[in-house]
Amino acid sequence: MLETIYEIDFSVLAFIREHLSCRAMDIVMKLFTYAGNWGIIWIALTVGLLISKKHRRLGVTMAIGLLVCLGVGNLLLKPLIARDRPFIADPAIMLAISPPSGYSFPSGHSFSSFVSASILASYSRKAAAFAVPAAVLIAFSRLYFCVHFPTDVICGAALGIIAGLTVYRLRSDKTEQEPASENK
Numbered sequence: 001m002l003e004t005i006y007e008i009d010f011s012v013l014a015f016i017r018e019h020l021s022c023r024a025m026d027i028v029m030k031l032f033t034y035a036g037n038w039g040i041i042w043i044a045l046t047v048g049l050l051i052s053k054k055h056r057r058l059g060v061t062m063a064i065g066l067l068v069c070l071g072v073g074n075l076l077l078k079p080l081i082a083r084d085r086p087f088i089a090d091p092a093i094m095l096a097i098s099p100p101s102g103y104s105f106p107s108g109h110s111f112s113s114f115v116s117a118s119i120l121a122s123y124s125r126k127a128a129a130f131a132v133p134a135a136v137l138i139a140f141s142r143l144y145f146c147v148h149f150p151t152d153v154i155c156g157a158a159l160g161i162i163a164g165l166t167v168y169r170l171r172s173d174k175t176e177q178e179p180a181s182e183n184k
Contacts, residue, residue, distance in 0.1 A: 006089075009149035013086055013093075016143055025144065026096055032134075033097060033141035039066060039112035041134070046116075057171070058123055065115040065167045069160065073111040078103040086146045093146045100147050107148045110139040110156030111163075118164025135160075 035041040046066060049059030083105040087093040113135035121128035139157055142148040148156075 005151060006149075009151055010086070010090065012150045013143060013146050017146065020144065029137075029141040029144045030097065032137045033109070033145060033147075035134075036109035036113055036138035036141065039069070039108070039116075041138075042066060042112050042116040058119070061168055061171045062116060062119055064171070065119050065164050066112060068163045068167060069108070069111045069115045072159065072163065073106050073108050073156065074102075077106055078108075081105045083149075083152070086149055095145060095147070097145050097147070104148055105152045105155065106159055107139065107142050107152040107156035109142050110135075110148075110153045111160045113138045114157045114160025115164040115167070116160075118161045119168045122165065122168040 042062070043066065046059050046062040049055040049062060052059070082103050085100070085104040087095055087099060117128070117131035117135035120131040135157070139153050142153055143150060
């Protein structure tokens with residue numbers, strides 16, 4: 001079973017390298033993969049929301065979602081599963097970016113992007129119009145550069161969606177249960 005998954009994963013990566021790679025895509029994908037490094041784009045957005053009085057509650061929700069991503073993805077699942085990255089599993093893969101450290105499963109870029117996109121999309125359609133395409137492109141960039149397997153990215157995205165929707169829902173339920181303030 002695992003061997004079949006690896007075969008499919010490597011087939012998808014080979015297809016991307018053979019049919020989608022070009023200089024223009026290299027440039028665009030580098031922008032997205034670097035924006036996703038350490039969740040920097042999502043952390044910066046979260047800080048901006050936390051600073052804004054109007055959107056502070058959304059900022060707190062985003063911060064909680066990103067902390068869940070860190071705890072579940074990087075601190076629990078990556079060391080537990082300890083899956084090598086594609087370029088380690090197949091040393092013939094040449095990277096166009098610096099090789100990332102750590103394990104491959106789940107994709108942290110995908111997890112953080114989709115936890116953030118799910119929370120933002122739950123908040124507003126305008127936010128979804130920016131966040132969802134950004135999350136998809138960041139996740140795809142990890143496949144494009146062969147630093148994650150497709151199953152790493154798919155599972156990272158799925159975990160991000162589940163965590164994002166759960167955190168958003170729990171925070172929304174808490175708001176509905178709080179007594180209304182007389183000063184509002």
